[in-house]
Amino acid sequence: MPLEYASVVRCRASLSTFFSWCVRENLIVHNPVTGVQVPKSSKERTEMHPFTEAELERHFELWAERDPVLADVLLILGWTGLRWAEARALTVADFVEVPTPGLLVRRSDPEGVGRKATKGRNSRRVPLANRVLPLVRELAHGKAPHDLLLTTARGGKLHRSTVLRALAWPMTGGGRRLHDLRHTAACLWLSRGVDPGTVQAWCGHESIATTNRYLHFLGTGADRAGLDRLNRGAGYAGGTRDAVTPE
Structure with missing residues (x-):
């Protein structure tokens, strides 16, 4: 191979x-x-194919019909940008609420490899928005600090193939990969106005160039301003002539 x-x-x-x-x-x-x-x-x-926020909610409802706990896990991934191996390695002790709610990403657990350092070997803190904070609290409830945080309904370890099968992913995934949930989070943050440097830190990108890929995908302010001009009425010229009154 x-x-x-x-x-x-x-x-x-x-x-x-x-x-x-x-x-x-x-x-x-x-x-x-x-x-x-x-x-x-x-x-x-392989190009990124993130969910929009509305799409993520619609697919969350589809996943919840099949397995509510796994649906919560995937929604959390869509709001935190965790890599799959990072999500599998999180423990309850990695969930903090002081000074602000967040997840401490300190290790990775790729399937078939075993625990190791995160990509780039740097730990980071990822915030938990109000949309997913109650879900994380529920997943942590009743567990010891060293227990895995994100698990199946029975407390089992997450396995990609099992999760995809349980959620009937070919029908409910909208043509995406699980990794597109990470792309979803980055795009969601940027579209809500979080500055690229902060998104870089939350994602754990070693280079801002990687973060800029998401800006390119979303389009810049100049792109949006240009499209706004294109969509104005016929004969619109723009510029200073708008303020000139014909004699």
């Missing part, structure tokens, strides 16, 4: 470090990785 481009780049970096050590120790003459470039992937990037 071919590796993703980013994974190949990381492997190349690790090999280069190892062979550099071999050169310093006089085990080999030169680093065989030096000068070897990783070819760019020709695979088309």
Whole structure:
């Protein structure tokens, strides 16, 4: 199975470090990785397909008909931007309400891999809006601090395939991936006026360029102003001529 481009780049970096050590120790003459470039992937990037806030609510109702607890979990993901592996690793102790309600994202639990540090190895705090705060409180109720926060109705660990099957995702997911819930949160925050730097911190993006992808998707203020002009009445010229009265 071919590796993703980013994974190949990381492997190349690790090999280069190892062979550099071999050169310093006089085990080999030169680093065989030096000068070897990783070819760019020709695979088309999977585009984001976030829910609008209204769409998220409609799909939440569909999910709740099948499994109310899992529906709550997915709505929380759509408002917090957690990665799936981060959501699986949250414990009750990671839910805080002082000084403001939020989730402390400190670890990741990819399926089949085991717990590890978050992507980028940095912890972060994600706010809990009023829409999902009561849901998180309910999921934490009666659990010990070390217990998992986001679980199935029976307290079991989240597994992607089980969740998708329980919610009949091909029919209720609207053509999205679970990861699009993360995109949904970022777009929701930006559309509500949260500044990009804050969104970068909440998402855990290492670069603001990643956050700017969402701004590009949503369109800028200039895009909206331009569209507003296009949608005005026929013959509208704009500019200073609007204020000129014909003689």
